[in-house]
Amino acid sequence: MNGDVTRYESDHLKATAGYGVRKRNIQLVFFDGKFPRRAHADGLTVGEQTVDALERVETAVVRAGVEMDDVLRTTVYTTDADRVDDIEAAYERYFEERRPAMTVVGVADLPGDAAVQIEATAVER
Secondary structure (H helix, E strand, O other), rough: OOOOOOEEEOOOOOOOEEEEEOOOOOOEEEEEEOOOOOHHHHHOOOHHHHHHHHHHHHHHHHHHOOHHHHHEEEEEEEEHHHHHHHHHHHHHHHHOOOOOEEEEEOOOOOOHOOOEEEEEEEEOO
């Protein structure tokens, strides 16, 4: 483990003693779900909507004073779960070196008839 996180374990099996994490000099930053721009969503593929939503995530990240390299994980909500390969390909194109952890969740509907919504968690050092 690095110097920023310390893991504590206990032999006592109770909810308050099983596992805990303490942080030093870091702050988690949570970003609301970002959609592709409505004007652009119509007619775009799931991959294109993913890139557009990632661009909006990046705008929010920069405004918060962190960098895309500080994004630790994202959750992608999609109405087209059969297109996970397109979402992953968009992530590979968008993130040059280090892609954050990603969870994809299939949903029935998203606002504005979007096919993708992305929320993110970053760390401020």
